[in-house]
Amino acid sequence: MSVEATHAAVPTRRRDPMPASLLGVILFVASECVFFAALFGAYFTIRSIAGNDWPPAGISEGLHAWPLPAIATTFLVLSSVTMQLAIWAIRRGDRPTMLRFLKITLVLGCVFLGMQAYDYATIGFSIHDTVFGTTFFTMTGFHGAHVAGGVVFIYLMLARGWSGQITKEDHTGLEAAAIYWHFVDIVWIGLFCTLYLLK
Numbered sequence: 001m002s003v004e005a006t007h008a009a010v011p012t013r014r015r016d017p018m019p020a021s022l023l024g025v026i027l028f029v030a031s032e033c034v035f036f037a038a039l040f041g042a043y044f045t046i047r048s049i050a051g052n053d054w055p056p057a058g059i060s061e062g063l064h065a066w067p068l069p070a071i072a073t074t075f076l077v078l079s080s081v082t083m084q085l086a087i088w089a090i091r092r093g094d095r096p097t098m099l100r101f102l103k104i105t106l107v108l109g110c111v112f113l114g115m116q117a118y119d120y121a122t123i124g125f126s127i128h129d130t131v132f133g134t135t136f137f138t139m140t141g142f143h144g145a146h147v148a149g150g151v152v153f154i155y156l157m158l159a160r161g162w163s164g165q166i167t168k169e170d171h172t173g174l175e176a177a178a179i180y181w182h183f184v185d186i187v188w189i190g191l192f193c194t195l196y197l198l199k
Contacts, residue, residue: 019172021172021173021176022172022175022176022179024176025176025179025180026179028180029179029180029183032146032183033183035142036139036142036143036187036190039135039138039139039142040139040190040194042135043135043139043194046131046132046135050131050132054132055130055132056130056131056132059125059129059130059132059133068115068118068119069115069116069119069192069196070192070196071115072111072112072115072116072119073188073189073192075108075111075112075115076108076109076112076147076184076185076188077185077189078108079104079105079108079109079112079181079185080181080182080185082101082102082104082105082108083101083102083105083154083177083178083181083182084178084182085097085101086098086099086101086102086105086174086178087171087174087175087178089101090166090167090168090171090174091168091171092168093167093168095161095164095166095167098161098166098174099158099161099162102154102157102158102161102174103158105154105181106151106154106155106158109147109150109151109154109181110151112147113144113147113148113151116140116144116147120137127141136195139191139195140191140195143184143187143188143191146184146187147184147188150177150180150181150184153177153180153181154177154181156173157173157174157177160173161174
């Protein structure tokens with residue numbers, strides 16, 4: 001048998017192209033990575049210029065109350081875990097478990113937003129108080145807006161799940177929501193370490 005005939009006898013596995021919706025979310029997340037990288041770059045540039053006077057006097061006292069953001073961070077990390085559990089459940093075809101974990105993810109996301117709002121109200125400085133206040137509220141505010149968008153995204157996936165539109169064979173939308181949610185989780189860990197721990 002010739003080499004050509006041997007290669008012809010081996011079937012080639014056809015790979016389906018990535019769904020356009022999933023590719024769109026991946027590209028969007030990539031662009032948001034650039035956006036947040038620019039915010040982090042601006043923050044560290046300003047910090048290097050400020051030298052030892054960072055955070056400015058009167059600001060650091062408000063940041064000492066970091067247990068609340070730490071608890072909020074824990075909730076957000078847990079929500080990323082429950083989101084992934086929902087993905088694994090639907091891959092097995094277990095729709096009730098998927099819906100249960102999606103509900104938990106939604107609640108944890110809302111709790112995080114509520115805790116961030118409370119932190120804003122009690123932190124002791126505003127966006128107008130020094131360049132630190134401006135960068136702090138800009139970075140956390142944009143992230144909060146992304147979390148709010150993710151909460152809406154998850155709710156839409158829940159609505160689709162309740163109506164039976166998310167199945168083992170077709171759950172691309174949920175995969176896209178998970179990618180986005182993991183992204184906002186990772187960004188927040190960076191923000192928490194930068195703004196509350198490193199200062």
